[in-house]
Amino acid sequence: MKQPILQVRDLKQHFPVTSGMILQRQVGSIRAVDGISFDVYEGETLGIVGESGCGKSTAVRSISQLYKPTGGSVIFNGIELTTADPRTMLAARRDIQMIFQDPYASLNPRMTVRSIIAEPLVIYNRRNLLDPPLSKLEIEHRVEELMERVGLSKVFKNRYPHEFSGGQRQRIGIARALALNPKIILADEPVSALDVSIQSQILNLLSDLQKEFNLTYIFIAHDLAVIQHISTRVAVMYLGKIVEISEAVNLYDNPLHPYTTALLSAAPIPDPVVERNRQRIILTGDVPSPDKERFGCYFYDRCPKRMPWCSNHIPPMFKRGKNHEVACWLYDETRDYHDVSMEEAKADAAKASK
Amino acid sequence: MKNVVATNEFNQVVEGNSLGKDAWRRLRKNKMAVIGMIVVIIYSILAATAPLLPIYPYDQIILDHQHLRPSLTRTSGEIMMENRLKDLYFKAWRSGELVVTEAESAQIRKWIAANDTNKVWNFVFKEGEAQREAGIFTFNAADQRVITRLQDKIDTEFLIDVTQITFSEEKGDKRQDLSKMSYEQISRIYADLSNTDIEAVKAQTLTEVSSQLMNTLKSATPGLTAEEYAVNLELELQTIGESGVAKLGKTNLLGKISTTITRQADRDLKQEIREGLAVFPVERIIDVNDQLQAKVTATKKHERMYYLGTDYSGRDMLSRIIYGSQVSIAIGLVGTLTSVLIGIVLGAIAGYVGGKVDYILMRIVDIMYGLPYMLLVIIFMAIFGRNILNLFGALALVSWLTIARMVRGQVMSLKNSEYVEAARSMGGSTARIILKHMIPNSLSVIIVYSTLRVPAFIMQESFLSFLGLGVQAPFASWGSLVGDAVDGMTLYPWRLIFPAIAMTLFLFAMNFFGDGLRDAFDPQSKNEL
Numbered sequence: 001m002k003q004p005i006l007q008v009r010d011l012k013q014h015f016p017v018t019s020g021m022i023l024q025r026q027v028g029s030i031r032a033v034d035g036i037s038f039d040v041y042e043g044e045t046l047g048i049v050g051e052s053g054c055g056k057s058t059a060v061r062s063i064s065q066l067y068k069p070t071g072g073s074v075i076f077n078g079i080e081l082t083t084a085d086p087r088t089m090l091a092a093r094r095d096i097q098m099i100f101q102d103p104y105a106s107l108n109p110r111m112t113v114r115s116i117i118a119e120p121l122v123i124y125n126r127r128n129l130l131d132p133p134l135s136k137l138e139i140e141h142r143v144e145e146l147m148e149r150v151g152l153s154k155v156f157k158n159r160y161p162h163e164f165s166g167g168q169r170q171r172i173g174i175a176r177a178l179a180l181n182p183k184i185i186l187a188d189e190p191v192s193a194l195d196v197s198i199q200s201q202i203l204n205l206l207s208d209l210q211k212e213f214n215l216t217y218i219f220i221a222h223d224l225a226v227i228q229h230i231s232t233r234v235a236v237m238y239l240g241k242i243v244e245i246s247e248a249v250n251l252y253d254n255p256l257h258p259y260t261t262a263l264l265s266a267a268p269i270p271d272p273v274v275e276r277n278r279q280r281i282i283l284t285g286d287v288p289s290p291d292k293e294r295f296g297c298y299f300y301d302r303c304p305k306r307m308p309w310c311s312n313h314i315p316p317m318f319k320r321g322k323n324h325e326v327a328c329w330l331y332d333e334t335r336d337y338h339d340v341s342m343e344e345a346k347a348d349a350a351k352a353s354k
Numbered sequence: 355m356k357n358v359v360a361t362n363e364f365n366q367v368v369e370g371n372s373l374g375k376d377a378w379r380r381l382r383k384n385k386m387a388v389i390g391m392i393v394v395i396i397y398s399i400l401a402a403t404a405p406l407l408p409i410y411p412y413d414q415i416i417l418d419h420q421h422l423r424p425s426l427t428r429t430s431g432e433i434m435m436e437n438r439l440k441d442l443y444f445k446a447w448r449s450g451e452l453v454v455t456e457a458e459s460a461q462i463r464k465w466i467a468a469n470d471t472n473k474v475w476n477f478v479f480k481e482g483e484a485q486r487e488a489g490i491f492t493f494n495a496a497d498q499r500v501i502t503r504l505q506d507k508i509d510t511e512f513l514i515d516v517t518q519i520t521f522s523e524e525k526g527d528k529r530q531d532l533s534k535m536s537y538e539q540i541s542r543i544y545a546d547l548s549n550t551d552i553e554a555v556k557a558q559t560l561t562e563v564s565s566q567l568m569n570t571l572k573s574a575t576p577g578l579t580a581e582e583y584a585v586n587l588e589l590e591l592q593t594i595g596e597s598g599v600a601k602l603g604k605t606n607l608l609g610k611i612s613t614t615i616t617r618q619a620d621r622d623l624k625q626e627i628r629e630g631l632a633v634f635p636v637e638r639i640i641d642v643n644d645q646l647q648a649k650v651t652a653t654k655k656h657e658r659m660y661y662l663g664t665d666y667s668g669r670d671m672l673s674r675i676i677y678g679s680q681v682s683i684a685i686g687l688v689g690t691l692t693s694v695l696i697g698i699v700l701g702a703i704a705g706y707v708g709g710k711v712d713y714i715l716m717r718i719v720d721i722m723y724g725l726p727y728m729l730l731v732i733i734f735m736a737i738f739g740r741n742i743l744n745l746f747g748a749l750a751l752v753s754w755l756t757i758a759r760m761v762r763g764q765v766m767s768l769k770n771s772e773y774v775e776a777a778r779s780m781g782g783s784t785a786r787i788i789l790k791h792m793i794p795n796s797l798s799v800i801i802v803y804s805t806l807r808v809p810a811f812i813m814q815e816s817f818l819s820f821l822g823l824g825v826q827a828p829f830a831s832w833g834s835l836v837g838d839a840v841d842g843m844t845l846y847p848w849r850l851i852f853p854a855i856a857m858t859l860f861l862f863a864m865n866f867f868g869d870g871l872r873d874a875f876d877p878q879s880k881n882e883l
Contacts, residue, residue: 061775066778090781094781098775100772101772105773108790108791119780180780
């Protein structure tokens with residue numbers, strides 16, 4: 001069994017909602033990420049997919065400790081990040097880098113490409129966390145090397161970000177993420193702001209880099225085709241929860257969770273004949289607001305296959321075959337819940353809570 | 355490191371482009387802003403090089419030259435004579451010696467009633483000169499004597515300036531500059547010069563220094579008893595110490611030596627004038643005694659030209675305006691700089707840290723906004739004393755509020771931008787993020803606001819000086835010049851007009867420049883490339 005490089009256990013990220021001018025009281029919280037668990041193994045790409053607002057971006061920001069998680073644990077290479085002291089944290093973070101969604105917003109418009117790419121090197125160098133320490137000239141060479149590697153000419157290093165196209169800017173962002181030789185890269189929708197031809201270039205670049213440097217990716221996207229192209233495993237998120245996680249091939253061929261099925265059926269197929277005969281599952285209603293605690297299945301409100309039992313029992317992850325887990329009561333092999341009435345379910349929930 | 359240039363596919367060199375360069379290109383297109391910038395630069399150069407300019411000292415009081423009107427062609431002597439003649443013609447008209455028609459007399463009376471003194475003077479002067487020319491009118495003997503005496507004074511009076519005193523032990527030794535010698539040496543030299551004992555000189559100097567200190571004490575804290583003053587004086591002497599006393603004593607002695615030399619030179623020159631030998635301007639080195647030598651320049655006092663007139667104590671308005679611009683521009687720049695620095699630091703902290711810190715800082719800002727800031731400045735000046743440094747402090751203290759709010763807003767909007775998040779994910783410290791990411795990105799707003807802030811500071815300083823809380827005489831600032839001039843506004847309008855023009859021009863230029871900068875730093879401005 002391979003040892004996971006990153007373990008996420010029951011990670012929760014709640015944002016407090018406060019009211020009051022001077023004495024601020026917490027009146028509730030937005031449960032952006034509400035208890036997710038997964039492992040990431042070295043050299044693989046974990047794709048996270050889900051509709052807008054389901055907590056994908058928050059999840060990676062919590063993992064990289066940009067937000068202090070409300071609960072749960074993130075263990076990277078045996079180091080517990082949520083409770084690590086700043087220096088350990090900094091040393092660990094060296095191996096966790098991020099690529100951001102918007103190539104226009106993620107680069108400081110007042111800095112040259114050289115200083116943008118050199119920034120992580122300079123920061124770690126100054127804090128004596130680089131081994132061996134780099135001289136100014138070495139940093140310069142490293143910057144040039146990185147630029148060439150991601151497909152930018154090094155003659156552009158004195159230029160400012162606004163002189164580049166979106167694709168080129170995203171390359172700058174990738175070069176910056178590679179600067180410290182990280183082990184894992186958290187890519188937060190790195191291609192969603194680019195047009196399709198550039199998307200494929202960037203995706204190919206990312207796969208090449210992965211092979212070359214043995215990188216691990218956590219890759220967020222809402223484009224199912226992109227996820228299918230790049231991922232080895234895929235996690236589907238809904239309302240701050242992972243509802244299904246599986247090998248990519250498996251998931252696309254055999255989606256289990258009703259939400260995954262609906263999501264996959266929503267993607268158009270570029271073949272008119274197939275497209276015309278495609279069976280679409282239309283979900284009713286909107287994604288509910290994540291501001292209250294839930295006691296039942298998170299997808300209950302919109303689920304086409306809901307049962308009374310689902311309204312007050314949170315489904316655990318059920319293993320279905322190798323590397324395929326799904327959070328749905330339909331797949332509990334020990335019991336069939338179709339016959340359970342609402343009253344029985346409620347009584348059971350009340351008993352469980354006692 | 356090899357310098358690589360960027361080339362495009364046609365092998366043409368591609369120049370990197372920065373926001374600053376873009377801004378400069380846009381600014382150059384804005385004519386008014388460029389003119390404004392040039393005016394500001396000229397003012398700054400004039401103010402900075404004031405001591406090197408060929409202008410009269412700004413604090414030299416010549417009581418004979420009170421309220422001389424500005425003239426580009428006539429010397430002060432001629433204008434003095436004209437003023438005297440005006441006065442005499444007016445007296446002559448009063449006593450009936452200067453005969454004018456009935457209608458003209460009525461007109462004159464009407465002017466007097468309306469307080470139009472200048473019109474009366476100009477009229478009687480023109481009329482009198484014309485009549486004297488034609489031989490109809492002659493002054494009476496007393497008046498004629500006054501005129502002759504004044505003319506004599508104008509022809510003979512001169513100003514002596516001792517520029518340098520040097521000393522050598524023996525003839526032919528290397529000469530030393532007296533002002534660079536020690537108190538001890540100077541005491542001995544003065545004792546020799548005045549044929550007294552060195553101890554007597556020292557004792558005398560000590561008494562003088564004490565009485566000087568006593569005077570400052572008395573003016574600083576009036577209303578104490580004699581014993582209390584004596585105690586305070588003792589304390590004061592202890593605080594400044596031996597070296598302080600020596601320093602004050604040296605200044606006193608140098609002054610005395612200079613006066614002795616001036617008196618001697620004065621005597622000599624007067625003798626020469628009587629003999630008709632003197633040719634002005636004089637510049638010579640005189641031997642005071644075997645050891646002392648002084649470089650002395652003498653110019654005719656009443657041959658001075660006042661292009662912008664003089665003020666109530668005969669000081670040159672031109673040099674006062676130029677020296678005044680020093681103070682005013684310095685207040686504008688230093689005040690802006692300090693307030694911007696305070697504002698950036700507090701605003702950035704409030705915006706970045708947020709929460710309670712932000713809340714407390716912003717409530718302080720709110721409270722200070724609520725207080726009438728002029729009152730704060732006045733209280734500050736009253737507590738810490740009225741000098742230029744305190745004025746800087748007081749103005750800076752109340753004017754960081756707006757900039758702090760602006761920077762806070764900018765920082766808050768930038769705090770959640772992705773590049774700041776990226777910097778945080780790379781482990782950048784708070785200080786680094788604020789200095790490298792947030793401040794550079796809010797700099798355009800800050801620059802523009804600062805340039806618009808400079809005129810406001812100058813106005814505030816002027817206002818304070820106008821109220822008598824700003825700079826104190828003999829120093830000048832535009833505001834204090836205008837404030838002084840208000841008294842004789844109708845009689846001596848030049849005293850008001852010139853400083854006001856100087857100030858207005860600068861404020862205009864600064865405002866246009868600031869406006870231009872704002873447009874230049876805004877890439878979406880209509881003033882495009």
